[in-house]
Amino acid sequence: MHITYRPARGEDLAPATRIVQDAYNDLRVRHGLPPSIALGPPLFQTFSFAEPSSSLWVAEADGALQGFAFAWMRQRFWFLAQLFVQPGTQSKGIGQAMLSRIMRHAEENGAENRALITMAYNTASTGLYIRNGLYPREPLLRLVAPAPLVAERIATPRLEAVPIEPWPGPREWLGRIDEAVLGFRRESHHAFQLDGVAARALRIEQAGRPVGYAYVSGAGHVGPLAVSPGAEAGEALKAAVRGALEVQPKQVSMVVPGRADRMLDVAFGLGFRIDEPFVLLSARPFGDWSRYLPSNPGFM
Ligand SMILES: CC(C)(COP(=O)(O)OP(=O)(O)OC[C@H]1O[C@@H](n2cnc3c(N)ncnc32)[C@H](O)[C@@H]1OP(=O)(O)O)[C@@H](O)C(=O)NCCC(=O)NCCS
Structure with a gap:
């Protein structure tokens, strides 16, 4: 051929x-x-x-x-x-x-850096990427829970979630959070989500100040989600999950890094179970993966 x-x-x-x-x-x-x-x-x-x-x-x-x-x-x-x-x-x-x-x-x-997310059980892709200078850095778990179970268990979070204003209004604060958590800005990712792709776009607030953001799909998938250094990651996740329940999905899902121990504890407490393992590979380490949930392997 x-x-x-x-x-x-x-x-x-x-x-x-x-x-x-x-x-x-x-x-x-x-x-x-x-x-x-x-x-x-x-x-x-x-x-x-x-x-x-x-x-x-x-x-x-x-x-x-x-x-x-x-x-x-x-x-x-x-x-x-x-x-x-x-x-x-x-x-x-x-x-x-x-x-x-x-x-x-x-x-x-x-x-200056190259990265991707692949299925953790895919030996061929992982091997191919290592041969090309991209190394496994972080385990990621796609978690899923029935929405009624989550609704029954979730407590009132200590952080508020309010709708993100239309683009380009939130450009500065979203950029500041991305720089602090990921190390780079990605304005068009936000413009894409805020242009009607996300069913809910949430600004996570503490005393009226933005300390994080989260997007929720119509199917109840949470992510990307980022939480500023100093803010409580587990509480931010609870606020985002409450926002996800508002779209009245059958289930709630998200991809949580292994390093995000506070968020894993919250998720398991709410009844989430592991659906699929992924792994982040990159040429160089980057980002604070205890404060970030990617959306999916393509969008990051
Ligand atoms: C992953 C994928 C894109 C690779 O494309 P491909 O055309 O099959 O791969 P290639 O023939 O170019 O290269 C295969 C390489 O995988 C690596 N590989 C395969 N099995 C491996 C193993 N068990 N351990 C380590 N490396 C392995 C080798 O480097 C191999 O190259 P070699 O045969 O020259 O040694 C393709 O197999 C695919 O679509 N898989 C399913 C979807 C997928 O996982 N996509 C990646 C999502 S990010």
């Missing part, structure tokens, strides 16, 4: 999403998990496609897509959001070829 590689075009995004779904579900089934990844519209990919700092590549054979790679960049921080190869054509060098091309983009744009 002769493979060609080229930058993605707008019309590639929908078929690329099908490769992501097929490859993810195939991986899950090979590890005894149900094939539960549903196909959604490629909203973040389409949003990122219009940004010059993003890089999207496809691998193609005989006019059919075989692989998809997508990376975004914020300031000097580069993140590989997706790298997926069609199940029948894996282990033939396509993943490495796409990774080499997309990492060139990081170099050309002066990236």
Whole structure:
């Protein structure tokens, strides 16, 4: 099979999403998990496609897509959001070829750090990334709980959660929290969430001052969530989870780092159970992962 590689075009995004779904579900089934990844519209990919700092590549054979790679960049921080190869054509060098091309983009744009999140049980991707200078740094657990159980157990938090004002109003305080927690600003991530993607966008307050933020999806997924140094991470999570219950989901879910011990204690107290393990890999350590919940492996 002769493979060609080229930058993605707008019309590639929908078929690329099908490769992501097929490859993810195939991986899950090979590890005894149900094939539960549903196909959604490629909203973040389409949003990122219009940004010059993003890089999207496809691998193609005989006019059919075989692989998809997508990376975004914020300031000097580069993140590989997706790298997926069609199940029948894996282990033939396509993943490495796409990774080499997309990492060139990081170099050309002066990236000072590179990172990604992958499924912790995926030995092939983890090995591939280590060979390319990205090392496992932080375990991450996707947790899920039935909403009625959480509602029954949750106590009134010591921090308040109020709606975030429309973009660009919150630019400064969101940027300050991201710099303190992650080490870089990511304005367009917030603009994307605040443009109607998040069902709830929450400003977490202490005595009227913002000490954190959290987004909640219509399906009850919490994240990204960030809590300023000095503020109580467990209380901030409780405030966000109460906000999640307001969208009246069947379940509440979130991705919690191993280092976020206060937030893990709160989550387990509320009845959350582990659904899927992920791992954060990066070229260099970054961020305070005791105060940050990523949304999902692609958005971070
Ligand atoms: C991960 C994925 C993108 C890699 O693409 P691919 O085309 O299959 O990979 P390649 O053939 O280019 O490279 C495979 C490399 O994996 C690594 N690898 C595989 N199994 C490994 C193991 N048990 N231990 C360490 N490294 C391993 C090796 O470096 C191998 O290269 P080599 O065969 O030259 O030694 C693809 O397999 C895939 O889509 N998997 C399912 C979805 C997924 O996990 N995506 C990543 C999400 S971030």
